[in-house]
Amino acid sequence: MNKEDLFQQISDNVVEMEDEAVEELCEQSLRQGIDAAETINCGLIPGMDRVGTLYEEGEYFLPEVLTASFALNAGLDILRPHIKKEENKERIRLVIGVVEGDTHDIGKNLVKIMSESAGFEVIDLGRDVPLDRFIDTAEKEHCDFICLSTLMTTTMPGMKTVIDHLKERNIRDKYKVMIGGGPVSQKFADEIGADAYTVDAASAVRKMKELKGILS
């Protein structure tokens, strides 16, 4: 199969949520000697972008996005070990997680998926994350953004704690802090001094681009 057709089929199968077909096609791309990064950028990610658009247009709902992202990840798992490392390329890097005390992570996962398909580097700390781990990871991995998520009111104050600790360590200005989740609001973001609140994953990605001045 020529390269363009293969990329198109990978993209289509991500949209169609066919994880096994995506896996097969990604393996085929490696057999044909196609650069893994190119397959990701021209096949998998355009597919997930189309899924994001379908979601924003109300054609797809969460179940479709999750199932498509499952197919995306199946492909990424095959291709990732074959990516040639690029150095010194300017990228947006973020650390993301659900704050300590909370294990609801669907919203966080969506932001992660959408961010990855926008080409950001995402360090996912998972759920129920000790608050200082966000800061330690951001420092160690030279992140641009710290993204905090929670569905529970009882764990919302943890978001403020992260910001307070950044201030105490005199590194508040090094990072943009983004918050999101069911009970969180712009009002709360203002109160705790977060840089941004966004209502869903697509707007989170847009906001990060905007804050980095790369919004097309």
Add this chain to the structure above:
Amino acid sequence: MIEQYLHGLEIPKDELTPIERSRLFDAGKEIDRIPCCLDTGETMAPMLGIPIDEYYHSSEKMCQLEEWLFANFHSDGVGLSTTLRGMAEAMGSEIKYSPDNIAQLKKPALTLKTIDEARLVDVEKDGRLPIILDGLKMVKKKLGSQVPVSGTVTGPFTIAAMVLGTEYLLMGMIKKPEKIKQLMEIIVENNNRYIKRLIDLEVGIGFADPVSSTALISVEQYREFSLPYFQKNVDYIKSQGHGCGLHICGTSRGLWDLLNTTGIGTFGLDNVEDLAEAKAVLGPHMCIQGNVPPVEVMRYGTPQDVLHSAKECIEKGRGAAHGYILTSGCQMPVNTPACNMQALMDAARLFGR
């Protein structure tokens, strides 16, 4: 006037007890004021110094909290909930309990590959179901002559989310629809077994079904994977000569036309939806209740904020064909100030005449 609240403003006294008000309300007769139900539960346990994990495992503490809440606020309803995870725990899910936070799903009972192992529950033995039923029995005995008592059960679709994990339920609808439907049938039966006990205890029945919100699934997916099973529970309740209510957190507008024909008696809407629209669409078919924001207003607002918000709700809901009940848009969170709960009750007394 709202500015004078807590600074000399006189609050009109209730003329009826909650049970008297409820009976007249159900009969469509005139009452002294709009009913107001505080959406409480485990999140209020810390007000009495009860660690939330202890509350979950003690019928006595559950009853103690309901008695205390009723004595202090005189809400128009009391009751106990299976919580969103109660039935799933009885079906084998592992739940994480903590003293200062509501419970969370730790490990789902089943995976998409093990749905055949889904089990029928024994409501006398499994999980916390017997503890909650005992608690309800106590509450009914202590308070039943003064105020309507109800048991909240979980909508079948939300139970499935707690049995499989929400993400796997959502993906399962696409990858293994028949297996999901097989699971839903078992859940319907489990719910009916529990509902039977609620009917025996002569308490009211309400459903909470947040995972059916259109924030998570499409109307078509609701119609295929959630509604038919909810309907089976509702039909069972009606076959026993009883009625029930439903609350869906988050967006639900797309589902309202479908709900109109289910035969439910009450719908409680989240604060993200508009009460005036609910009165127009759902009002001709059922009682509506809502929807003061639980986080922004009840938890983080002032008593004045509560009065402003509740006044707006009452103005929108008043005059609904099958009645309107003032409440918050969802359960009030941990650390909701008592003065705000009092203000919500007082709003019904001030503006609900």
